[in-house]
Amino acid sequence: MPLSVDELRSKVEEYRGKGLNSQQIADELSLSHTTIQWLSSSGVSAEDRPNDIQVGWRSIAVKAGRIEAVSYVFADIIDEEIGDEVDAIVGISLNGIAFAQAIAGQMDLDLSISRSIGEDEGGHLSEVFAGVGGKRVVVVDDVVSSGETMRKTIRNLRSAGADVKLCLVLANKTHNNELEGVPLRGLVRVVTV
Numbered sequence: 001m002p003l004s005v006d007e008l009r010s011k012v013e014e015y016r017g018k019g020l021n022s023q024q025i026a027d028e029l030s031l032s033h034t035t036i037q038w039l040s041s042s043g044v045s046a047e048d049r050p051n052d053i054q055v056g057w058r059s060i061a062v063k064a065g066r067i068e069a070v071s072y073v074f075a076d077i078i079d080e081e082i083g084d085e086v087d088a089i090v091g092i093s094l095n096g097i098a099f100a101q102a103i104a105g106q107m108d109l110d111l112s113i114s115r116s117i118g119e120d121e122g123g124h125l126s127e128v129f130a131g132v133g134g135k136r137v138v139v140v141d142d143v144v145s146s147g148e149t150m151r152k153t154i155r156n157l158r159s160a161g162a163d164v165k166l167c168l169v170l171a172n173k174t175h176n177n178e179l180e181g182v183p184l185r186g187l188v189r190v191v192t193v
Contacts, residue, residue, distance in 0.1 A: 005039070005049070008029065011025075012025055012029075012040055015028060015029075022036045022040070023116045024116070026145070026149075027094050027116060027149075028094070030056065030057070030095070030142060030143045030145075030171075031145065032052050032146045035050050035052040035145075038050050051192055052145065052173070053173055053190050053192070055142070055143050055171045055190065057095075057171075060170075061098070064098075067098045067099060068102045070099065070102075070170070070187070071102035071106060072106065073187060074099060074103050074168050074187075075107055078103070078166060078168070081165075081183060081185065082136075082138070082165045085136050086109060086136050086137065086138050087109060087110060087136050087137065088104070088109055088111065088112050088132055088135045088136075088138075088162075089101075089103045089104040089107070089109050089110070089111055089112070089138050089140060090112040090113070090132065090139045090153070090162075091111070091112070091113050091114070092114050092116060092123075092139065092140065092141040092149065092150075092153055093114065093116060095141065095142035095143070096139075096140045096141035096142055096169075099140045099170075100113070103138075103140065110130035110135065111129050112126070112129045112130050112131070112137065113126040113128075113129045114153050114157070116152075123149075123153055123156050125156065125160055132157055132161065132162035133160055134162075135161075135162055135163070136162075136165050137157060137162045137163065137165065138164075138165055138166045138167070138168060139154065139157070139164060139166070139168070139182075140167075140168045140169070141167075141168075142169060142171070143169055143170060143171045143173060144167075144169045144171070144172050144173060144174055144176070144184065144186065145173045145174070146174070147176055147179050150167055150169075151180050154167070154180040154182055164180075165183075166182065166183050166185065167183070167184045169185075170186065170187050170188070171186055171187070171188050171189075171190050172184060172185075172186030172188070172189045172191075173189075173190050173191060174191065175191055
C-alpha cells in the first residue's frame with residue numbers, strides 16, 4: 001500500500017531514530033536520496049518535492065520461491081546480454097542480495113556482496129563472500145532511482161579489479177540504458193513522461 005508524504009516522513013524519522021543513514025533509508029523505502037533529503041527537510045513545500053516513484057515489491061520478497069522465479073528471468077537476461085562471460089554475481093545490500101544469491105545458485109557462479117555505506121562512500125565489499133578481483137561480474141539490485149548507488153558500486157568493483165559486464169534491477173526509474181559504460185537492464189522501467 002502506498003504511503004502518504006506524512007507517513008513517509010514518519011518512516012524516515014523512525015529509521016533515523018534506529019541509526020540508519022540516508023542511503024540505508026533510501027534502500028529501505030525504495031526511494032531516491034533526493035526524496036529522502038526532501039522528506040527530512042522541515043518547512044519545504046509540496047511544490048518543491050522531487051519527482052520520484054516508490055517501488056514496492058513485497059509481494060515478491062516475502063516468498064523465497066517468488067524470488068527464485070524472478071531470478072530465472074534475470075538469468076535469462078544475463079544469457080541474452082553477455083552469455084557465459086560472467087564469473088560472479090554481486091548483490092547490493094540490502095535488497096539485491098536475495099536475487100543475487102538465487103541467480104548465483106542457478107548459474108553456478110560466485111556470490112559477492114556490496115554494502116552501501118553512506119552518501120559519500122562507494123560501499124564495502126564483504127570479505128565473507130567471494131572476491132571480485134579478476135572476475136567478470138554482474139551487479140544486481142532492486143531499484144535504480146538516480147543511479148548513484150549503482151555508479152558508486154561499479155567504480156568500487158572496478159577499483160577492486162572486477163570487470164563489470166552488466167547491471168540488473170527489478171525497476172529502473174531512469175531513462176538510462178547504461179551507467180559508467182555498463183549496460184543497465186531492468187525488468188520494468190518506471191519513468192514519468
